[in-house]
Amino acid sequence: MARAGLTAERVTAAGAELADEVGLDRVTMSQVARRLGVKDASLYAHVRGLEDLRGRIALLAADEKTIRIAEATSGLAGKDALVAYANAWREYALTCPGRYTATQAPIRIDPELAAKAPGPRRAIELTYGMLRGYGLAEPDLTDAVRLLRSTFHGFVALEAAGGFAHERSPQRSWIRALDALHTLLEHWPPSREGDSA
Template identity: 40%
Template sequence: MPRAGLTPQLVTGHALEVLDEAGPAGLTLKAVAERAGVAAPSLYKHVRSLDDLRVLMAIRILTEAADRLGTSVMGLAGDDALRAFLAAFRGYAAQYPHRHSLLESPPQGGDRQAELDAAAGQLVEIAFATVRGYGLRGDDLVHAVRAIRAMVAGFVGLELGAGYLLPTDLDASFAFLTDLLTAGLAQRAAATP
């Protein structure tokens, strides 16, 4: 019988705490069980495997990120929305650096794939809504969403991985990137009939 009060959602929460503190290498069922105050075999009543738990974690991370980014762009359009989106994405990654890898490369969902796709779809739709403010349509809209994702995910990935070794201020570099994106999307929108 499952431990009273322990659910897949609570197990996922414990797993995220382990990930935040110990990183991907420290994420084991044993560590999650210790955090939950149960024996590791007890977790199998709530999750099927570590891979299944990673899927549940990815769903939670995607949903949290979508909530944060959606809130940041609410009521904004154009440059203001894009600046808010980029800042919120970077802020989430800075607060939860180990969650970033699951955000960018979620595991295969197995029988939870539809739920995983829905969570990822929320985040993608927020990116589309942000870029629609520039008036882009069709393939240009898709290209723009891919560009902002590639640029912000690349910047954040390098920042988290200590890929920027020059002493130039990273916030200034991020502002420069943001200016390039806003100007580039505005220019592309102006050139599109």
């Protein structure tokens, strides 16, 4: 029988908090149970196991990150939207590292839960909408999305790991990287024959 007050949402939130503290790959069901003050077995009335919990954390994080990006970019276009989008992404990655990892890791997510989750769909809509402001259409939209994701993720992963040892501040490099991305998006190279595939 499920413990009163314990829900899948509470279990997921506890798992997400732990992921930020110790890293997503180090979260265990026992740790989550201890955090909630219950026995391990109580959790299984709400989540099917560690893989299911990680999938739920990924969906929670995708929703949180998307809300932050949507709020930051509301009413903006062009470079202003790009900078606000990127800054919201970076801030989430650095302040919620375990949750952020869940949004980037190859985690198996229950298809029923994924179908009901607004975060991933809204993230795609926001990203493509921002890039359409640069006049991009497919297949360039997909290529530009991959470029942005690679740049943002690569930068924050290196920053979080202490990979920028040079005396120049990461913040200054971040600003210049966004300047460069904006210039590239404004002058996106024309598609070549065969690029539609």
